[in-house]
Amino acid sequence: MKPWARCKLEFSSGKFNALVDGDLDIPNSLNAKHGPISWVILFWVHEKSSYQKYLGYSQFDNKNIGYVRGYAYPKEFLDYRRYYHKVDVTNDLKGLEMLDKGRFDAFLGDLVNNDQLVKEKNLNVRALAPVVEHSYLTLSFSESLPDQHHKFETALNQMYQDGSIDFFYKKYLGITYKKFIKKYVEK
Incomplete structure (x- = not known):
């Protein structure tokens, strides 16, 4: 696995024709x-933590994150300076295990991936x-591949219309796409 910044750079330089987990911020795509x-990022805390709701970065002032x-x-997270220590780890499992052992007060991570890790490892x-x-x-395509992008988007739109996107979300995440969006995204 490569750092995201390097993936974007190599895509922009033409080394790759497509980029997984892309978005509108990818130049020339x-x-x-x-x-x-649906990429959802949130804080994770220990089961015994007194934190019951995320109120903002300042609730973790002088805490190990x-x-x-x-x-x-988010740029705001990276620029926030009032944590006691902000510690980077090599992967989500390492961070969740450190949180489980009390080495962090909170861990910032992805909902879907980390939820599966928590269940698998009984954290x-x-x-x-x-x-x-x-x-x-x-999936971000190079601007030189409009036909492939069109085929992808056509197939994706069909999945939204025929409900197969809901089927795959339900199969792999235990919740339909529509319910996932309603639960975690819509305010």
Whole structure:
């Protein structure tokens, strides 16, 4: 796995024709109007934590916060300076395990991936709602591939219309796409 900044640079330089988890911020790319991947980022806390709701970065002033190095995080999080320590780790599992062992007061991470890791590893941590940030991700195509992009977007639109996007969300995440969006994204 490569750092996200390097992936974007190599895509922009023409080394790759497509970029997974792309969005409208990728220069010189063609993207679906409505990306199929709902990327939800939020804080995770220990089960025994007194935190019951995410109120803003300032609630973690003078606390130890973990995050994964190289991931794309909100600029506000990266620029926030009042944490006691902001510690980067190599992957989500490492960060969640450190949170479980009390090394962090909170860990900033992805909802879908981390929820699966918590269940698989039986970790005593939980997601803290509401979400910090949400965006829709898609497959970004090089501007030199308009036909491939059109085929992808046509197939994706068909999945929204025929309900197969709901089927796959339900199969792999245990919740339909529509219910996922309503639960985590719509305010």
